[in-house]
Amino acid sequence: MNKYFQQALKGIKASPSRTFLTTLGIMIGIGTVILVLSAGEGFKSYINAQIDAFGSNTVIIETSVPPSTKDRSSGQSSSTANSSAVNAVPITTLKNRDVEDIKQLPNVKNAYGASIGQQIATYGNVSKNIFVFGADASRFDIDKGVIARGRPYTTEEDKSLSQVAVLGHDIAIDLFGDSDPLGKFVRIGNYNFEVIGVYERRGSFGFSNDDEQIFIPISTLQKKILGTDYLLYSVVELVDNNKADTTALDISDILRRNHYITNPAQDDFKVSTQAESLATFNTILQAITYLLIAIACISLVVGGVGVMNIMYVVVTERIGEIGLKKALGARHKDILYEFLIEAILLTLIGGVIGIIGGIFLSFIVSKIAQSFGLTWKLIVPISSIIISVSVSMIIGVVFGVFPARNAAKLNPIEALNKE
Amino acid sequence: MLIDLKDIVKDYDNGGIITHVLKGVNLSIDEGEFVAIMGPSGSGKSTLMHTIGFLDRPTSGEYFFDGQNTKDFDDDDLAHIRNERIGFVFQSFNLLPRTTVIDNVMLPLLYSNIKTGHRHKAKVALEAVGLGDRIDFMSNQISGGQKQRVAIARALVCNPKVLFADEPTGNLDSKSGSTVMSILEQLNKEGRTVILVTHDMNVALHAHRIVTIKDGEIISDKKVDAKDRIHSKIISD
Numbered sequence: 001m002n003k004y005f006q007q008a009l010k011g012i013k014a015s016p017s018r019t020f021l022t023t024l025g026i027m028i029g030i031g032t033v034i035l036v037l038s039a040g041e042g043f044k045s046y047i048n049a050q051i052d053a054f055g056s057n058t059v060i061i062e063t064s065v066p067p068s069t070k071d072r073s074s075g076q077s078s079s080t081a082n083s084s085a086v087n088a089v090p091i092t093t094l095k096n097r098d099v100e101d102i103k104q105l106p107n108v109k110n111a112y113g114a115s116i117g118q119q120i121a122t123y124g125n126v127s128k129n130i131f132v133f134g135a136d137a138s139r140f141d142i143d144k145g146v147i148a149r150g151r152p153y154t155t156e157e158d159k160s161l162s163q164v165a166v167l168g169h170d171i172a173i174d175l176f177g178d179s180d181p182l183g184k185f186v187r188i189g190n191y192n193f194e195v196i197g198v199y200e201r202r203g204s205f206g207f208s209n210d211d212e213q214i215f216i217p218i219s220t221l222q223k224k225i226l227g228t229d230y231l232l233y234s235v236v237e238l239v240d241n242n243k244a245d246t247t248a249l250d251i252s253d254i255l256r257r258n259h260y261i262t263n264p265a266q267d268d269f270k271v272s273t274q275a276e277s278l279a280t281f282n283t284i285l286q287a288i289t290y291l292l293i294a295i296a297c298i299s300l301v302v303g304g305v306g307v308m309n310i311m312y313v314v315v316t317e318r319i320g321e322i323g324l325k326k327a328l329g330a331r332h333k334d335i336l337y338e339f340l341i342e343a344i345l346l347t348l349i350g351g352v353i354g355i356i357g358g359i360f361l362s363f364i365v366s367k368i369a370q371s372f373g374l375t376w377k378l379i380v381p382i383s384s385i386i387i388s389v390s391v392s393m394i395i396g397v398v399f400g401v402f403p404a405r406n407a408a409k410l411n412p413i414e415a416l417n418k419e
Numbered sequence: 420m421l422i423d424l425k426d427i428v429k430d431y432d433n434g435g436i437i438t439h440v441l442k443g444v445n446l447s448i449d450e451g452e453f454v455a456i457m458g459p460s461g462s463g464k465s466t467l468m469h470t471i472g473f474l475d476r477p478t479s480g481e482y483f484f485d486g487q488n489t490k491d492f493d494d495d496d497l498a499h500i501r502n503e504r505i506g507f508v509f510q511s512f513n514l515l516p517r518t519t520v521i522d523n524v525m526l527p528l529l530y531s532n533i534k535t536g537h538r539h540k541a542k543v544a545l546e547a548v549g550l551g552d553r554i555d556f557m558s559n560q561i562s563g564g565q566k567q568r569v570a571i572a573r574a575l576v577c578n579p580k581v582l583f584a585d586e587p588t589g590n591l592d593s594k595s596g597s598t599v600m601s602i603l604e605q606l607n608k609e610g611r612t613v614i615l616v617t618h619d620m621n622v623a624l625h626a627h628r629i630v631t632i633k634d635g636e637i638i639s640d641k642k643v644d645a646k647d648r649i650h651s652k653i654i655s656d
Contacts, residue, residue: 003529014517324513327474328527328573329502331495413474416513 004334008342011314012349022310023350025303026395030351030388032296034358034380035365040289041379042366047281049375051274052144057109057241059248060277061102061234061255063091064270091268092230093259096218099136099234101254107247109239112136113231115221121214122187123175130171132188133213134221142237145210150182150197158217161224166197170211188214189225203373211373244273303350304395311343311403322407323415336408343400344393351392355385420483421580421612422448422471427480429466429635440466442635443480448614450580453607455615455626463635465585468616472505472583473497485580502531506574510586512566514558514573521545521554524573531577544572548602549653564595571602581612588622594654600625601651624649 012019099113114135121130140152153164165186172181172195185192193216202210222228238247248271255269256262272280315322322335359380369376429441440463448454458464469475470482473489482489484500492500501507514523524541533540545551548568553561558569567587574582584603588596604625607613617623624643631639 007529010518320513321515324515325526325530326498327472327501327507329498329530329577331498331530333495334498334530411475413469416474416509 001337004337004341005345007338008345011318011338011342012345018310019346019349022306023303023346023353025299025306026347026350026392027303027354027357029296029298029300029303030354030392031358031361032299033293033388033391034355034384035361036289036292036296037384038358038362038378038380039365040285041381042362042369042376043285044282045377045379046369046374047278051278057238057244057274058142059236059238059244059251059271059273061094061098061236061251062270062272063094063230063232064268065091066266066268090230092228093268094231094234094255095229095258096136096231098255098258099231101258102234102236102251105247105250105254107239107243107250109237110138110142111234111236112139112142113218113234114139115218115226115228115230115232117221117226119189119225121171121175123181123184126175128171128174131213132221132225133215134218134225135215136218139215139235142235145202146200147197148200149180150195152197153217158219161220162217163191163193163220163224164196164216165193166199166215167195168199168209168211168213168215169201170209171214172198174212186214188216191224201373203375241274244275248273300391300395304347304399307343307346307350307396308399308403310346311339311400312406314342315339315403315407318407319410319415322410323412323417326410326412327416332408335410336404339404339407340397340400343404344396347392347396347399348389351389354392355388358388420447421450421452421485422446423483424471425481425483427467427470427477427482429463429470429475430478440635441470441477444632444635444637446471446630446637446640448612450612451607451610453604453613453615453625453627455617455623455629456632457617457620457623457629458632459618462632464616464618464632467632468583468585468614471614472507472581473500498530502527503577504580506571506577506579506582508567508570508574508582508584508587510589512563512570512590514566514569516559518558519554520550520556520558520561520569523558523569524576527573527577533577540576541572544576545569547575548572562595563591564598567591567595567599568602571599571606575606579611581614582606583614583616585616586618587615588617588619596622597651598653601653604650621649625651 094113096113099111102108103111112135114133116134117132119130119132121128121132137153137155137158140147147166148169150166152166153162157164165188167175167181167186175181175186176184181195181198184195186195187193193214199210199215218231236251238244251271252264252267252269255271256264256267259268261267325335362380363378366376366378424444424446427441427444428439431438431440444467456464456467466475470477485504489497515526521538521541524544525537528537528540542551542554545554548571550565550568550572553565558566561569567590582603587599587603591599600622603613603615613626615623615626623629624647626643627648628640628642630637
């Protein structure tokens with residue numbers, strides 16, 4: 001096998017620039033596969049970090065439009081409930097009382113309800129259109145966000161409708177610049193709020209960016225700003241995450257009882273455990289990954305055809321050499337293997353350069369993501385490298401076998417005479 | 420008898436037009452002979468050499484090589500014979516470009532059953548043709564005469580019984596040609612069968628027997644008297 005390898009290597013070394021150009025398609029294809037798989041892993045690491053930051057061992061209750069309310073005419077109940085935040089139908093049934101009831105469950109350690117309002121925040125002559133995030137004081141025990149300066153608000157402040165606020169990292173800088181916001185008053189809607197704390201930088205997560213929000217007690221938000229008494233969602237912290245599924249059922253039972261729902265198809269809420277959210281997320285991520293890999297495969301096929309094309313040219317170029325080798329005793333399979341290995345080497349070189357390029361691009365992506373404050377790890381799955389190397393070799397075999405067979409089938413005399 | 424051709428016919432089918440290149444050739448060559456095959460271009464002498472050298476198969480007729488009928492040999496068998504029993508020297512040298520002299524000589528060993536000592540064998544063959552000091556030169560860095568001597572070394576490296584030389588001096592000046600011919604003479608003297616294809620009487624007269632072919636048929640087959648033979652000397656370059 002070594003002798004074929006030597007002959008093949010000689011062929012490749014004969015024209016390095018052509019080798020490079022030939023394998024460009026393979027490089028791009030393999031590089032893309034590596035990048036897609038690595039970016040997928042990086043994104044997963046980011047999502048996991050975000051879910052951790054939300055508080056580990058949590059169950060999330062969202063309001064949701066019952067299927068029949070959303071589309072009465074269709075008459076069919078879709079199995080997936082629709083978030084009321086996405087559909088413009090406000091669901092007003094999730095209340096503070098529900099959260100208090102859920103807290104009584106044995107596997108529930110803590111819980112908070114939350115709502116969001118859009119308001120203008122003003123300090124001095126700086127005004128910003130922001131999201132005001134209202135939550136129970138217990139949020140500070142569950143959420144992993146770190147208050148860099150100052151303190152969180154207390155349950156007492158919540159109950160007494162205190163006008164106190166904890167600022168996200170970015171909004172604090174936007175409103176106050178370099179000066180210390182603690183003790184100063186920021187105007188939100190028609191009320192002045194005392195700044196009692198400022199968060200550390202967290203990075204954005206999906207559509208919401210904690211760094212640009214102002215956090216105030218839920219009662220203050222509901223009564224003084226929104227004029228409502230319902231919650232948008234609730235986060236429940238569990239004692240034992242292994243019992244998350246049964247606890248989720250218990251929570252559903254409480255909510256149905258409180259909301260007078262007898263038919264689970266009419267639920268106006270959705271309880272999702274972390275495992276469920278992760279599973280949903282992973283399904284979506286996998287679908288996107290497969291789609292992108294399918295696109296990368298087009299590049300691989302195009303690259304493979306390029307290799308095949310060049311191998312046909314090479315066979316024609318070396319027709320005299322093939323004739324000579326046959327005259328000197330090379331068998332059909334000797335010539336076949338030489339050209340096949342040359343094709344495999346070509347694609348393998350492209351594959352290796354593609355892997356290096358892909359890792360480099362993944363590194364850049366991770367650096368860019370990190371520069372935006374995201375928790376993004378650079379992960380290059382070993383499986384992606386193994387897959388890439390084997391795929392490029394398979395392409396070499398598939399697209400090299402026809403030119404190589406052509407070469408091997410040459411009649412030595414005809415080949416010699418063509419020289 | 421080493422080579423025994425019985426009624427060899429070779430036809431070429433060129434898009435329906437059939438050309439009869441060899442029309443029933445009968446020829447026997449013993450081991451150790453030095454034979455020149457002569458004839459004008461288009462006479463079929465090259466086709467005859469290719470057939471004897473297993474580069475091509477006859478359309479009909481029987482070919483016994485070393486007592487074996489070669490009819491049932493498959494392509495791999497023929498490749499094996501070309502590799503171990505036959506050495507070829509071509510008019511245009513046919514060395515691999517961008518390859519060293521010794522790598523060129525080692526090429527047949529690559530396809531042989533000999534697994535070890537390739538470099539040593541190639542070196543010995545190169546020394547035999549007086550190029551022991553050129554082994555690491557690239558094949559395009561040496562003169563035409565040296566190239567043909569490398570080709571002879573390559574033909575010898577597997578220690579074949581028969582050496583075929585197709586117009587070996589055709590692309591050489593007289594000095595280099597003389598050296599190449601004297602090497603072939605020497606190899607024959609050592610007991611190797613040499614079959615030479617040429618249209619040049621001065622080259623053919625190095626051989627001990629001249630077979631003349633015309634229009635695909637042997638028209639004469641004569642021994643060369645010792646007094647008529649031409650002997651060449653190695654002329655150093």
